[in-house]
Amino acid sequence: MTPRLPRSRSPLFGAILAVLALSLGAPAQAGAAPPPREDPGTAPITPAPQSLTPRADRAVITGTVTLVTGAKADTAALEVTERALRDAGARRIVRGAGPVENRLTVYVGGPAEDSPSSARALKSLGLKGPEGLRKGGHVLGVGAGRVVLSGVDAIGTYYAAQSLRQLLPHRARPGAQVGGVAVRDWPATALRGVIEGFYGTPWSHGARLDQLDFYGEHKMNLYVYSPKDDPYLREKWREPYPPEQLAQIKELVDRARSRHVDFTYALSPGLSVCYSSDAEVKALVDKFRTIADIGVRTFAVPLDDISYTDWNCPEDEAKWGTGGGAAGAAQAHLLNRVNREFIARHPGAEPLQMVPTEYYDVKATPYKKALAGQLDKDVLVEWTGNGVIAPTMTVAEARQAREVFGHAILTWDNYPVNDYVPNRLLLGPFNGREAGLAGELAGITANPMIQPYASKIALSTVADYTWNDRAYDAGTSWNAALKEMAGGDARAERALRVFSDASYGSLLNKQQAPELAAQFDEFWSGDGDAGRLGRALEEFGAAPGVLRERLPERGFLADAEPWLDSAQAWGAATRTALDMVEAARAGRGAEAWELRRKLPELTAKARSFTTKAPDGRTMAVLVGDGVLDTFIEDAIAEHNRLTGVPGRPEASSSLGTHQDNTPARMADGDDTTYYWSSAAPQAGDHVGLDLRTVRELGGIRLAMGKAGSAQDYVHEGVLECSADGEQWQRLTAFSGKPEVTFTPPDGTKARYVRARSTAAQDNWLVVRDFSVTGAGVDVTGGPPPADGSALRAAADGDPDTVYRAARAPQSGESLTVGLGGTRAVSSVTVLAATAGATADVQVRSADGWRSIGRLSGAYTKVPGSTTADAVRLVWGADSGVPEVAEVIVR
Template identity: 70%
Template structure:
């Protein structure tokens, strides 16, 4: 029973912790390379607590003798036999002892057979006695291999380690270096809780996951999908026979893989805590699961109100407030613990998720649970925060103290139900070494996409088994290799793709590998190298679709694979555009710039279905791929001589896909949204890309759904260099701020800075300026959705589209913001829509012709001062379209 196991394991973990720490110093993490250095142990994941290479070796003979007792774990024997055959062994003969000329393999520890003890002594090795559950010894040398677990699960884990040691190809006669592995888990309970909101996993995916957990030495699966109605809304109702049969198949598969199937029933939406009938309904539901083999049960009471009772009797009995809710929940859980758990021999300790599951603050609710809930109930906790960026030993100790119960973490990584447009494919990180010793166990909440979850769950398994030797980067590399089937090109393609979905609350770095390549380009200008990297990123989806063994991953990741391919194409075009512009091929660069918006729109077009019927955009390398295209465009615009669209930024994080760029997209319905409340000094910023006259500054905050999400007290400031800031205006209690700067005020940077702490987050719909710009007059009149001003607004991405063809003597006039000396005049027209016009400039002597334009890109030489430019259209023909008139 886990009631005994947890207590014993936790006490042992304290004793073994010092040993583990010393071993971790010498072992380190498994190498991320293809082969270990000479003399080092072969890579095994999770990293063993102790692994030492011996001086002897064994030879994989064509026939192998396998010694297993009647009680030897069947699954361990099956894994061992499969691993031997995959390594080239042609025949496996069962016997009660070794046979001359053959390699002999013993499977089973002292609880399964006695022969392995003799075999270990022949190797000079101690047995597994004294190790925690799941502990084991794997010995290789002197013509024998011995797998000896402290229990059947330990032997199964030893077989999983042997499988990795033998994974060197099918070569009969291959020699294996001698090896001594003495291993055990750092924490008693390690696994996964299917507890997300969204499409529940398919039955086939769950079976596959259970196989994966067993192979990675995880020992618990918690069945708690939020959208299984029989767990929540219909919790009192029995399962239909066909659904119950499927759950039984999961229970049986879990047992075969040494995984504890945990059934988590969530009655909180409608339960009456004081009702005998509801308590009986809960235990009756548990009983139907007991009858199909479930032995571990949980009652999650998360994501409910504990201030609104579901029945008047509860308020009459307990009153109101958090303390009352804690007392009521303790009452119900204690009844379940007494009437069901204690009454069923072999039942594991009851688990519960408290309504306050995300912090370590002392509250009346936690006090009630601490004092009134039975002490052997395991309390689940997400860390400090629903999705905790970090988790420390000190926080775990606080949690254990404030709840007064053993703590089982519900770690919300890599779950993505709150960011359904993202895959979270980076490694498990931010968890302190030594944390496992403070906990009854660690469970991770995975993504809606089961097969794509395996990358992160591989790293979770490595951490929970041996947190002191855990290296996130090495573990992640190991996960990539495993999912790629060990093939190098496929693993590299998978790394490029996973890198684009690396960012998470645990590690906010977007696409680190791609970002490093882009940053290097901005430093050294090596376009060929960046193009090679972008090409590798762009090829990755095709390589994966052709070679990745895991079809489920490809199905899960389909929209993100499509988006990655499209973003790479867009970024390569942006790079080509900038390279052409820098080498003087400006006309070609302009052609590419016009192509780029379509590519960017395509890259942003891939969507993911959400259970509520919505479609959300599949986000890939956000903040890197999109930013590079934006920065390359801005660099080209500067070469043309126009400022382009301002670049928005924020000191705060971003909630879901509401990125800072939405502050400058000209659409009041979109907005930047922070992922937390601003504190003093936090700011949103604009880079105007060049020093410009400010004119009128507009800051529009808040949204219809969140009207209080604005800077309640702040200040608008400007700067020429981003260092020396000057105040433009302070404001309080205004969600919309409009300020006209004194005439002649110039700056490159603007920011809206919080000057006080607040509780609400920050949403910014639009942030921009309307300074002195050229005035555009004449005709033809602009078509609907366009404007004359777009012909000279400093942004080639906007377009003046005439509503009709020009008439005789009709012209378009651009009056400059001030008279100045000109050396050139550039006129940009859309590819395929260029029309002919005579260009004239106005100076002290009046209007004078300077040339003709009739192509998408025309640059004319101009000498002398001017205060206006005029395009005199040829009558008839197509309606003119002008992207930008640029005096230079």
């Protein structure tokens, strides 16, 4: 259901990525992670109970514990209870009929499990029983030397045991005291779980078994088996499973049942089904019968991500016609037959679930009208909210969905799924869902990431919300999820928090890396201290190593491997950038330049780690994007300011970004990289450059389109410039050509240059290069530049561009920088990319050329205290091949 990486782009896919790109750059908002909170006096239970009241009494974990159960005691609840007692220090657990003096007595079972002893024990504690609570509801009482677990049904008792597991301490010996508590609890919505419905490599069998254990521990009761890349669910839906694969599904079904999780089998015939065919209905029912034979009792028919404008057989068009209404009627016909001929005749089967082709928004359409009017009313309809990936979901929207679809709604919430952004981990909490939403729904399912173990952080918060949405706090739940995954190891927990902060942003969590971003903001505002930020960056860079050493959840490490590598490298790069700024501010120019020279390699390493997309492409992973990389860019800008150069222009776009082809790529001086929009330009859309200072404009180059996307350029547009970003001057118009070059009239000065579309178009936009050369800076001499370099790079205001000579200097050769007129010169600084060249630094005044110093190493700063109209470097006879990043005249 989530938009897979397409072989050909779609407007929907582009729109999603555009929103994502905008959201990650948005300011912090409610829902950003708060600082860690201290545990309350009573041990926390997650999900948060509907009611928890501390008592004045207590219970003590004795060496021997008496376990009192009903005749129909739930086996799973007993297993969880006994394991929790042993972990708390009990050495021997015996079955008994009642309390024994000086021994803890634990009562397990509610009315449905024929446990009158539990009812009497609750009464002795002054507590009401679970009667009247909804399915899964329970009472847990601790105090007066006893523990009582009583569910309204067996599932409720199992959930009470999961709560007890969290309340009891971990001790090696008996004697631990447990504070008295009364818990009365029930779920906010009936169905709570996970739908494995992403595109890409399906989870392994071992990962699925592990997930089912996790769902039981977190009181989730639904797992939907719907991996898009299982061919027997889609392309081969009519064919039976091979015996070994069917055996694995049976093992999953059995594990799910033992954890009180309903295993839902979701068959997706929409790619090829003939809705009117009796044979097709029989094939679908037969496939369901095979699955029912191994114990499945919950079934779904997803009809998402298919076309309903093209029929799979001519009989369907003959029967229903064409259009959305016809498709809705055909789908209702098929589903009703399955519902009546299989679900209704199969004892114990739960209500049929379906995913409509129009599975998002609440707009009334002919398709939805047909489905609402013709589909059997007991079928559950799945819905993703107002969008494929809905940033928010409200009570009002859920009511509208129920009305427009005419059925009970089960949400398919596309978080934390990442198949549409497979180079990201989405580790932030479930967010943006209004309190009270759960009560309007038949249930809530979450679509997880391709990475099962890394998904647990977000899924834990989903479980908290679905159980008790009115008490849900995203930050508190996120903290609890990190703590649980760290297994009680404080160092691992802190490292996991630091690492996860850099993958916090998503459509549901607007701020990326909220904690680290706040520290960067504090530093740049002047209120922060470099030492504190330095320690934070050291901690960030060290976090992957700590996790690899100490995190108990080893599957997370495998899932996150390239992101861990990238985070470690970003830690080194950002710390180097900070050291560079501090050295420059302290006047240690040579040290600052040496650190800056390291940054390209460090950032390249941070960006070098990759993962595979569902379509097989290799993609660079993203960690803290928009925060870590922006800090380095800001640090370079600060170094430029302190050194006295404007630096590389900053590129921007009013359009979104497709994948990781960011606006910065059109200003990086490399024609092989490019900015790629995520939508087609409309009139007024633009791409632009901030030159960082008002200066005279030289030649402007706008190179658009690329191989395979030759039409992705602005077809009708204008070049404009501005000194303030508000008032714009038209330079020239262009039409029908992907490459535009223009030289403004002499004396044209501006800080901002942009290319603006003047008409709407269908094609997206690719910009390989958008550059402006400076006027008034004249670099002459030699040696001649190497291929791909230029003399002007030695004094273009950007230390990141380098004049690289093609050879060593010949006798008498020099490199001359004209200043465009006579001006006061207080100093000349030469930044070299290598330290091998030697030269005499000279200035030209009315009296001719005179020497003011010698070029020594990669960084040279010599005082001028004169007026001059040019500076030159007269190369030494023993000079190596020159590589000059910038000649700076102040």
